Amino acid sequence: MDRMDRNVVVPGDILSDDPNRSGEGTYVKDGCVRSLLYGMASSYKDKMRVIPLAGKYVPSPGDTVIGTIQDIVFSNWIININSPYEGLLHISELPRKIEMNEMSKYLRIGSSVMIRVKDVDSTMKVELTMNDRRLGILTRGRVAEINPTRVPRLIGKGGSMINMLKKELNCNIFVGQNGRIWVDGNDDDMDLALKTVLIIEKEAHTTGLTDRILEFLRVEKEARS
Numbered sequence: 084m085d086r087m088d089r090n091v092v093v094p095g096d097i098l099s100d101d102p103n104r105s106g107e108g109t110y111v112k113d114g115c116v117r118s119l120l121y122g123m124a125s126s127y128k129d130k131m132r133v134i135p136l137a138g139k140y141v142p143s144p145g146d147t148v149i150g151t152i153q154d155i156v157f158s159n160w161i162i163n164i165n166s167p168y169e170g171l172l173h174i175s176e177l178p179r180k181i182e183m184n185e186m187s188k189y190l191r192i193g194s195s196v197m198i199r200v201k202d203v204d205s206t207m208k209v210e211l212t213m214n215d216r217r218l219g220i221l222t223r224g225r226v227a228e229i230n231p232t233r234v235p236r237l238i239g240k241g242g243s244m245i246n247m248l249k250k251e252l253n254c255n256i257f258v259g260q261n262g263r264i265w266v267d268g269n270d271d272d273m274d275l276a277l278k279t280v281l282i283i284e285k286e287a288h289t290t291g292l293t294d295r296i297l298e299f300l301r302v303e304k305e306a307r308s
Contacts, residue, residue, distance in 0.1 A: 092118040094207070098131040106130030108141070110205040119207060121167060138232035140166040140261040142209045146200040147218070149226055149263035150211070152192050158183060160190055162198065165228060165261040168207045172198065176212040178219070195221040197257065197265065224255070224267030227277050229284040231262035236287035237280065244283070244293060251300050252276045275303055 092098065098109060099116040108120045109131055118124060120141065122133040142148070142164060150162035150170055162170040172190075174183060181189050190196065197219060201212040213219060229237065237258055238245045249256055254268035254276045266276045279296060286292055 091122070092124045092133060093121050094118055096124075098124055098133070104129060104131045106132040108133030112205075119205075138230045140164070140231040142166055142168060142170070142200045142203050142207075142261075144200055144202055146260040148198060148200065148261040149221070149257070149259040149265055150196050150198050150261075152190050152194045152196065154192065155186050155190075160186070162196070162211060164198075164200075164209065164211075165231070165259075165263055166209075168209050170198070170200070170209040170211040172196075172211040172213060176201065176210075176214050178214055178216065190220065195226050195265075197221060197259070221265055224265055225273055225277065227264045227266070227280060229262050229264060229280065231260070233284045233287045234258060234260060234262055236292070237264070237283050239293070244296075247293065247297070248276070248279065251297070252279065271307065275300070278303075 096118045097115045098118055102111045102114055102116060105111050105116045106127065108118065108122060109116050110119050116131050118133045120133045124131065124133050148164050150164045152160055153163045153169065154161040158174045160172040162172055164170045174181065174186065196213065198211045198213050199215060199218060200209060202210040245256060245258060252272055252275060254266045254272045256276060257265045264280055266273050268276065279300065282299065283292065283296065
């Protein structure tokens with residue numbers, strides 16, 4: 084028997100008595116399918132699924148995200164990853180070995196980091212890693228935030244939109260899967276980059292967006308010259 088169909092649910096709510104119906108955004112406990120998320124429950128292709136409300140970012144292993152150090156507890160940093168779920172970065176997941184008494188010096192509360200989701204368990208405990216040379220502390224540039232559901236449009240098919248922006252804007256740009264964007268360049272270029280990103284977020288559902296963005300950038304550059 085299904086308990087939910089097109090209803091708002093919270094983590095732990097029972098969705099079905101049939102464990103074989105566990106789908107996206109759910110888990111099985113005590114023989115029942117339960118919701119992992121605060122979201123909308125529905126039945127799809129014989130599976131129960133929960134879609135998060137308000138486009139919240141739901142972490143998945145392998146995602147590269149931008150986080151903010153929120154707290155330091157025994158051997159772990161607690162990191163805000165723009166999600167209903169906090170991330171944990173264990174001291175062993177750094178690119179070099181440090182002692183526990185050095186934690187607050189290496190990663191300070193409030194610092195921004197580029198980081199990867201290592202694992203997510205059934206209780207939504209999110210384990211993070213920085214053990215990759217492409218990851219690390221963001222000491223320069225600016226970080227902006229868009230709705231995570233707009234990330235695919237900002238990247239574009241095959242990376243078309245983001246590659247065009249990098250070429251036209253003269254900035255380093257990184258798009259985190261959690262909707263946080265890092266840009267680095269001179270102040271004028273960063274201003275224009277962030278302005279452009281917000282336009283893409285607002286108009287992500289419209290057609291012909293790439294051409295309009297190119298025209299917008301052309302006009303902006305002419306005005307600056």
